[in-house]
Amino acid sequence: MDWTTEAIERLRALWAEGHSTAEIGRRMGVSKNAVVGKAHRLNLPARPSPIRREALAERPAQAAPAAARLPRPAGLAPRSTLAPTVAPAMATTLAATPAPAPAPMPAPQPSVVRAFPRLGSARSCCWPIGEPGTPDFRFCSAEATPGKPYCTQHASVAYVKARDRREDAA
Structure with a gap:
């Protein structure tokens, strides 16, 4: 695709109207991936994924923690909406509970020697x-x-x- 000035202006207009990349591609006669690539190169503003948008609409609205409501400094990536969260009461419980000590490793058995056959050798079966x-x-x-x-x-x-x-x- 040769992106002419008119094609770029049309892309910007359709993007600003909020059309999906697939719809923009259909209207312009190019692939969705061509639209995505050009929008990225033009630094057009990112829009939320339609998949996440539907998932957020189905969930009840929850009060966001104070840290999540603060504006993001310029240049930082947006927070992932998929990151696991811990309830405040559970966080204090987790912080107060010491981590269990790891179980001791069993001592190696010196009498048992397992020589794994090399895959390159044709001497023994590797099954x-x-x-x-x-x-x-x-x-x-x-x-x-x-x-x-x-x-x-x-x-x-x-x-x-x-x-x-x-x-x-x-």
Whole structure:
């Protein structure tokens, strides 16, 4: 799109009227993204998202905290309306409650050595067995099929042709 002076003036006028970017694009014969990009480059005033506008209309109006009512200094980004808030009574409770001490880490077991096979090595199967993070977790470690990270049994599960999967689903 070649943005002529007339096109820019029309964009500014439609933007000032409050039309959506999609509607401006339809009226001007350009994409919504072209409108958004040009509006950004022209530093046109930001408008609230239509999604947030609908969500705010559905919620009951709440009294804003004093800090939220203060005007924002120039150059600062607007506050997010999605940030979690804490009720004042809960904030004092949270501030007065000390954080629990972290649980001590269990001592490492020197007799248990888990050597994870390197993905680049073709020596042992890399098929995971068990739940990661549990003491039972390990890798298959059978001899891997040449050129694959898995043994023959696990390769037959990992590498399934698309038609085989469709037949299983039927």
